[in-house]
Amino acid sequence: MSRDRILLFAQRAAAYLYPRRCPFCREVLRSDKSQVILCPSCAVRARTLAHNPPRLPLSEHVFYAVHGAASAYYYEDEVRQAILLCKLHGNPWLAREMTDLTAICLFGARPAGQAGGCPDYEAPGGLRPYDCIVPVPPRQGSRSGPRLPELMARRLGQILHLPVCRDLRAVKPMLPQKSLSLRERLLNQRDGYALRSGSSVIGRRILLVDDVITSGATVSACALALFQGGAADVFAASIAVDEEH
Numbered sequence: 042m043s044r045d046r047i048l049l050f051a052q053r054a055a056a057y058l059y060p061r062r063c064p065f066c067r068e069v070l071r072s073d074k075s076q077v078i079l080c081p082s083c084a085v086r087a088r089t090l091a092h093n094p095p096r097l098p099l100s101e102h103v104f105y106a107v108h109g110a111a112s113a114y115y116y117e118d119e120v121r122q123a124i125l126l127c128k129l130h131g132n133p134w135l136a137r138e139m140t141d142l143t144a145i146c147l148f149g150a151r152p153a154g155q156a157g158g159c160p161d162y163e164a165p166g167g168l169r170p171y172d173c174i175v176p177v178p179p180r181q182g183s184r185s186g187p188r189l190p191e192l193m194a195r196r197l198g199q200i201l202h203l204p205v206c207r208d209l210r211a212v213k214p215m216l217p218q219k220s221l222s223l224r225e226r227l228l229n230q231r232d233g234y235a236l237r238s239g240s241s242v243i244g245r246r247i248l249l250v251d252d253v254i255t256s257g258a259t260v261s262a263c264a265l266a267l268f269q270g271g272a273a274d275v276f277a278a279s280i281a282v283d284e285e286h
């Protein structure tokens with residue numbers, strides 16, 4: 042058997058064993074084009090959960106360092122459930138699907154022409170708005186596997202044709218943000234990140250990625266470290282925004 046036939050056989054076997062599922066309800070998707078990413082009822086639901094326009098208003102968040110930020114969805118219902126499943130149970134396929142949806146909402150990527158494919162993105166006018174993608178790093182002492190920002194960065198890198206640079210590291214112990222007040226969140230994160238030794242971000246336009254933006258304290262603290270290292274621009278992108286706080 043030729044190498045191509047073996048590859049085709051392996052792809053078909055993988056599609057049979059691990060059929061593509063709707064990231065919101067996890068039903069198996071049919072292979073026709075109308076169901077490439079979401080099943081029909083979740084496609085309708087996604088429109089009501091979308092943060093439109095995706096750009097986040099500066100007045101509702103504490104963006105003291107990022108130049109701007111955008112989120113694809115509100116952190117509610119099916120979106121919240123999908124993000125929690127990725128964070129608590131790994132689920133790399135779900136992280137990939139949620140990132141694909143985010144790339145379509147935030148950057149105008151075109152959905153993949155066939156199930157399992159990568160969304161198609163061409164930079165408008167051929168000019169790339171960013172030089173690299175930097176994921177928000179894990180908290181100190183976190184021992185879990187690849188975290189959602191890291192998985193998002195890898196997939197977005199493929200879609201937007203940008204390198205992923207793991208330039209940041211957490212430099213102090215930080216509490217989980219969700220248990221804190223706004224003032225405590227800012228203090229908890231402030232000076233919490235620094236460049237890795239040997240990293241250089243001088244003059245770079247950076248796309249900073251996190252799964253959920255709430256107060257903006259985390260992305261701002263990361264952006265501050267990047268600007269202190271000489272970055273020219275930092276824009277934050279997330280799957281979802283939690284505007285409850």
Ligand SMILES: [Zn+2]
Pocket residue numbers: 063064065066067068079080081082083084
């Ligand atoms: Zn669905």
